[in-house]
Amino acid sequence: MLLLAWTAAASAQPYDLVLQGGRVIDPANGIAAVMDVAISGGKIARVAADIPGRDSRRVLSVKGLYVTPGLVDLHTHVYTRGRTATVTPDDAVLPHGVTTIVDAGVSGARNFDDFKATIIDRARTRVLALINIVAGGMNDDIAKEYIVADMDPAAAAAKIRQYPSILVGVKTAHFGPPGWIAVERAVAAGRLADVPVMLDSSVYSNSGRDTRTKVLEKMRPGDIHTHAYNDHQVEITSRFTGKVQPWMWEARKRGVLFDLGHGGGSFLWPVASAAMAGGFPPDTLGTDLHTGSILSLRVNVLNTMTKLMALGMSVEDAVARATVNPAKAIRRFPAIGTLGEGREADIAVFEMRQGVFALVDSIHKKLTATRNLAGVMTIRAGRIVFDRDGLSLESAGNSPSLAPLPRPGPAPPPEGDSGEIVFDLLLKNGTVIRPGRLTARLDIGISGGKVRRIAPSIPARFAKLAADLDGYYLTPGLIDARADVNNMDRPSAVTVDHHSLRHGVTAVVDPASTPAIVRRSRVRLIAGPRSPMPADALASGLDQTTALEGASLGRTMTLLLNQGVPFERIVARATRIPAAALPDFPNLGRLEANLPADLAVFEIVPGPATIPGPDRRRTRIAARVQCILTLRNGDVAWDLHGLTLREWTQAGGYGSYK
C-alpha cells in the first residue's frame, strides 16, 4: 500500500523538459521514429510517442529536427601546452551536438595532471583522453615524439590506473623513424592497463611498417586505427584495382576498429569513395579536431557524418558511428552513446538542410552535396548548453525592419596594375563596399598576397582562378574591436582564428594578446589601441561563455541590419571607424590596390528566423549577414560555398600515394 502511494506520487512529479516531436535516432535501442524525449534530474526519463506536455515543467517543439544521443568525437586535440595546434573544447564542439570528446594523446604521463587541471576539469563538454605513450605527449617539436626512451608502458599504465574515469586508452602517433617500437610500446601499455590503443602510424615504404602486419599482427582486437581514409596509414583499397584489400576484411573480422580521423590531412575523396563503394565504412567518425581542420575544412562530427552520407551512408548508420560505436570503442557504453532511460541526458538536436553544399576534403577539393547536417541544440547532463535559434529563451518581442540593401553605383576609375599580369585569384562581379567611397560593382585581382587591380570587367583569362561573386557584397577585412582570444594563457578565451576568420574578421583587438599568441594567429591580433575604441566600433565580446551563446561579429552585424541600420554603415563600423583608433596599423579597414589582400565577402540571407540576442532573449530577424569568403594576406581562410575550390572529380593533386 505504502509502495503504491509512493509510485503514484513519483509519476505525478513533472519532468524538467520534454523535447516534442523530433525524429529520434537511438541506434543502441533500435529507435528511428518520431518520438518525445523527457528529461528529469539531468537524466533521460522517458523516450516514447506522445509524452503529454502537462507532465513537464518545460516543453520544446523540435518538430522536423533530429534528436540523437549526444555525439561522441573519438579523436580531438584540446590540450594547449606544448602543442599549439589545439582548440578549446566547449566552443569548438558543443555547437555541433558533440557532448563527449576524447583527446587523442596530446598529453602523456608527465603532463596529464596539468591537462586535467587546466582543461578537463573546467570544460562543460565531457572530456576523456587517450594518454600518449610518449611521457611528454605531443609537441610542436615533433622530434620529441621520436624519443623511444620516453615511451614507458609502465608509466602510461600507472597514469591510466590513477584516472580510470578519464583515461580511456593509449595513443601512439607521429613516430617518424622506421620500425614498430612505438606501436609495440603503446600496445604493451594497453595490455598493462587493459585499455584499447589508438594508432596514428604511417606505412611509407621507408618506414619498415606495412598495413598487413600492423592490422593483423601488431594490433589487438579492440585497438583503433585512426586516419582510415588517407592513403599513408592503412592501405584500405588497392590502388590498381580499387578493391578493398583482403587484410582489411580480415582485420575487421578480428575486431580491429577503424576511425575516420579526418583532420587536416586524412580525408581524401578518392580514398573515401573507393572504400565506401567497396563496403568498408569507418567504425567511428572521429574528426581529428585541431586548428588545421576546424576552420578551413569546417570539420566537426556533423560534418564527418554529412560527408559519409554524401557517399551513400544512411543518417541512422552515421548516427551509430557517432554515438554507440565510439562509446563502445572506449568501453563507456551504455553510460554514454544512447538515450536509454536513466542515462545522463546528453542530447544532440540537429537539422538536415537541403540545398547545395561544398564539402571539402584535406587537400581542399570539394564534393558538391545536396544535404548538410547542422547543429540546432545541445543538451549536456540535462542542461541546454547550446541553442542556435534561441528556442529555449524568452521572446524579445521585437519586430525586425531592414534598410534597403546597398546598390552599386557607377564604377570609379580603375586602380592598380594595368599590365596583363596573371592574378592568383580574381574575384568578379561583387558589389564592393568601401567606406568613404561609392559602392560599385567591381572585379578585384589578387596576386602575391596583395590586391593588384580593382576595375570593372577584368577578363577571367588573366587569372589562375576566378570566382563569381554576383549577388554578394565584398568589403575590406573586418576589425573586431574587442574579444577575449588569448587561449594559450587564459581558459576563458577562444581560439582566435576559428572565431574570427569565418565572420570576415581579419584583425582583432584583444588587450591581453601576448607575442606568442600573436605569432601563432593568422588573424592580425592587436594588443590594444593607444586611444580608446570609438563607441560605435563593432565588437563581438567573444569569450568561452558568449561564444556558446551565439556571440560573433556576424551576429552583431545581423542584429544591426535587423534594426534598420544600412549595411554600408555597418561595414564602416567594422572597418574605417575602429581603424581610426589604430594608427599604428595604417592598412587596416582598407581595400585598395597594392595593399595586403585582407577582405571579406558577405551574403545577406533573406527569410525569417530567430537567434539568441546578447540579452539572452530570442530575437526575430528578417535576414542574416553570412560571411561566405575571407581572404587574409591573399590566402583563402574561409570559403563557405567552395567558390574558390575545384570539384574533386575534376581536380588533380591526388598523386601522393606512398
Ligand SMILES: [Zn+2]
Ligand atoms: Zn590527431
